[in-house]
Amino acid sequence: xxxxxxxxxxxxxxxxxxxxxxxxxxxxxxxxxxxxxxxxxxxxxxxxxxxxxxxxxxxxxxxxxxxxxxxxxxxxxxxxxxxxxxxxxxxxxxxxxxxxxxxxxxxxxxxxxxxxxxxxxxxxxxxxxxxxxxxxxxxxxxxxxxxxxxxxxxxxxxxxxxxxxxxxxxxxxxxxxxxxxxxxxxxxxxxxxxxxxxxxxxxxxxxxxxxxxxxxxxxxxxxxxxxxxxxxxxxxxxxxxxxxxxxxxxxxxxxxxxxxxxxxxxxxxxxxxxxxxxxxxxxxxxxxxxxxxxxxxxxxxxxxxxxxxxxxxxxxxxxxxxxxxxxxxxxxxxxxxxxxxxxxxxxxxxxxxxxxxxxxxxxxxxxxxxxxxxxxxxxxxxxxxxxxxxxxxxxxxxxxxxxxxxxxxxxxxxxxxxxxxxxxxxxxxxxxxxxxxxxxxxxxxxxxxxxxxxxxxxxxxxxxxxxxxxxxxxxxxxxxxxxxxxxxxxxxxxxxxxxxxxxxxxxxxxxxxxxxxxxxxxxxxxxxxxxxxxxxxxxx
Amino acid sequence: xxxxxxxxxxxxxxxxxxxxxxxxxxxxxxxxxxxxxxxxxxxxxxxxxxxxxxxxxxxxxxxxxxxxxxxxxxxxxxxxxxxxx
Numbered sequence: 001x002x003x004x005x006x007x008x009x010x011x012x013x014x015x016x017x018x019x020x021x022x023x024x025x026x027x028x029x030x031x032x033x034x035x036x037x038x039x040x041x042x043x044x045x046x047x048x049x050x051x052x053x054x055x056x057x058x059x060x061x062x063x064x065x066x067x068x069x070x071x072x073x074x075x076x077x078x079x080x081x082x083x084x085x086x087x088x089x090x091x092x093x094x095x096x097x098x099x100x101x102x103x104x105x106x107x108x109x110x111x112x113x114x115x116x117x118x119x120x121x122x123x124x125x126x127x128x129x130x131x132x133x134x135x136x137x138x139x140x141x142x143x144x145x146x147x148x149x150x151x152x153x154x155x156x157x158x159x160x161x162x163x164x165x166x167x168x169x170x171x172x173x174x175x176x177x178x179x180x181x182x183x184x185x186x187x188x189x190x191x192x193x194x195x196x197x198x199x200x201x202x203x204x205x206x207x208x209x210x211x212x213x214x215x216x217x218x219x220x221x222x223x224x225x226x227x228x229x230x231x232x233x234x235x236x237x238x239x240x241x242x243x244x245x246x247x248x249x250x251x252x253x254x255x256x257x258x259x260x261x262x263x264x265x266x267x268x269x270x271x272x273x274x275x276x277x278x279x280x281x282x283x284x285x286x287x288x289x290x291x292x293x294x295x296x297x298x299x300x301x302x303x304x305x306x307x308x309x310x311x312x313x314x315x316x317x318x319x320x321x322x323x324x325x326x327x328x329x330x331x332x333x334x335x336x337x338x339x340x341x342x343x344x345x346x347x348x349x350x351x352x353x354x355x356x357x358x359x360x361x362x363x364x365x366x367x368x369x370x371x372x373x374x375x376x377x378x379x380x381x382x383x384x385x386x387x388x389x390x391x392x393x394x395x396x397x398x399x400x401x402x403x404x405x406x407x408x409x410x411x412x413x414x415x416x417x418x419x420x421x422x423x424x425x426x427x428x429x430x431x432x433x434x435x436x437x438x439x440x441x442x443x444x445x446x447x448x449x450x451x452x453x454x455x456x457x458x459x460x461x462x463x464x465x466x467x468x469x470x471x472x473x474x475x476x477x478x479x480x481x482x483x484x485x486x487x488x489x490x491x492x493x494x495x496x497x498x499x500x501x502x503x504x505x506x507x508x509x510x511x512x513x514x515x516x517x518x519x520x521x522x523x524x525x526x527x528x529x530x531x532x533x534x535x536x537x538x539x540x
Numbered sequence: 541x542x543x544x545x546x547x548x549x550x551x552x553x554x555x556x557x558x559x560x561x562x563x564x565x566x567x568x569x570x571x572x573x574x575x576x577x578x579x580x581x582x583x584x585x586x587x588x589x590x591x592x593x594x595x596x597x598x599x600x601x602x603x604x605x606x607x608x609x610x611x612x613x614x615x616x617x618x619x620x621x622x623x624x625x
Contacts, residue, residue, distance in 0.1 A: 072556065074560055
């Protein structure tokens with residue numbers, strides 16, 4: 001048994017036979033041609049045929065992996081027609097009086113080298129596209145078929161590198177996983193693998209002699225195991241089975257409405273902590289994002305993130321969610337989440353200390369930067385904003401005043417923004433008790449059950465000695481949730497739960513009967529909760 | 541000659557997709573349209589040149605249009621950049 005590390009670009013487990021995919025190296029011969037015009041004509045014909053093939057691939061990709069991923073073939077088509085590229089081919093044929101194959105190979109090498117030498121990872125990865133187009137031209141010129149077969153048995157494909165057109169052409173039912181030495185997380189092959197839900201690792205030190213061996217791809221840990229021992233194989237077979245069951249659940253529940261047996265609709269949203277999580281949200285078919293924790297923007301940095309940086313992140317998420325609701329929580333820093341540049345003092349009791357909205361209302365400069373970014377991003381999707389750790393109406397009125405100022409500033413600079421719903425997190429007993437009054441100020445409530453439980457039961461979540469008396473189903477909590485729902489509804493607010501309790505499927509039916517409108521859970525809980533919703537009855 | 545400046549806001553910069561669309565747009569005009577950034581310049585109708593500039597987010601690009609339909613070309617380019625980049 002041997003184990004290798006790589007960078008995982010799609011989580012998942014695959015077990016199967018390894019197939020080493022050898023590129024048919026195009027041996028390009030250089031020879032002199034007498035009739036230059038005939039050679040140019042031969043090149044033009046090859047270009048036409050290559051264009052036709054690329055269009056076919058684009059159609060195939062369009063049907064299989066969607067418009068965004070199919071776009072790369074449109075880029076290939078433009079590269080094929082590019083004047084820089086074609087002038088170079090023409091020049092070589094004309095001035096050296098050589099064959100078209102040689103001119104294409106030389107041109108392709110030049111341009112792919114140009115990209116390969118660029119600093120930026122994205123542009124570097126484009127070298128593959130130039131090569132892909134050039135190799136297609138070479139195959140057409142040499143009359144070689146572009147179809148490759150991988151055999152009848154599904155395999156783990158091991159290759160030095162894969163061009164996007166190679167990935168698309170492969171019969172997906174015959175591929176268990178991709179393993180490559182080259183490539184980046186930005187490469188189209190990586191993106192395609194993700195779209196097709198195929199486990200994939202890049203940057204693996206591959207060996208040709210693996211061909212025919214049994215391999216295990218562990219996409220979560222980024223491991224590739226060759227010739228596993230019996231115990232390892234058993235372990236992974238078990239994990240694969242679990243994964244498959246999950247996938248079946250996903251397939252059977254995907255696209256189904258989040259409705260109870262008697263037709264009550266629940267908004268089932270996902271909680272995320274970074275842009276990278278959006279893929280999981282979409283893969284698990286959530287109807288929106290109910291909690292986007294904006295802290296990561298601040299925690300990953302050595303200094304305050306700029307308005308532009310934040311705007312780009314919020315815009316990306318809003319755009320990727322394509323009109324579905326995205327509820328973004330403003331900075332919730334302090335307590336257990338610290339960033340050195342905030343210079344927060346050490347506190348005896350940080351959970352009850354200087355944190356979240358308390359910092360934001362005290363340091364408006366920081367708060368306003370975030371609000372401006374949020375409002376600007378709202379022009380690109382359906383953004384709602386919620387505020388953490390609220391204990392009073394006065395705080396909410398103050399926040400709304402600042403939001404008004406931000407909108408005014410954007411108006412006077414002519415910057416567009418969309419309709420933004422404003423809501424508060426209900427996570428302190430105080431907020432619960434005054435939820436009737438808070439409801440008059442906002443559009444929605446989202447109940448943060450983790451903090452609410454900690455504050456209500458006076459139990460520190462970090463203290464393991466208290467685990468035995470920590471009761472997430474405590475009647476005090478459930479009564480509070482009922483009170484918040486009722487008070488919210490009286491004023492036309494929608495009410496959701498974004499804490500861990502929202503994913504507790506033993507309570508789903510009870511929450512629905514209590515009148516909850518929205519549940520926001522980690523992406524991996526979406527489908528189990530959907531199942532629970534669909535098995536529930538709203539009215540007895 | 542028409543000229544304007546634009547700061548790229550796209551996360552990846554002038555990447556393949558918008559570059560491809562930009563080239564298509566530029567080809568629709570008789571004017572010569574050039575992009576200048578990072579001390580390099582590129583004919584906007586040439587994909588390799590445009591992508592070869594490696595323009596990243598936050599970079600200011602100078603766009604020039606010269607020719608019979610330069611006004612329309614510059615206006616269209618500005619509209620395109622704002623919408624796609």
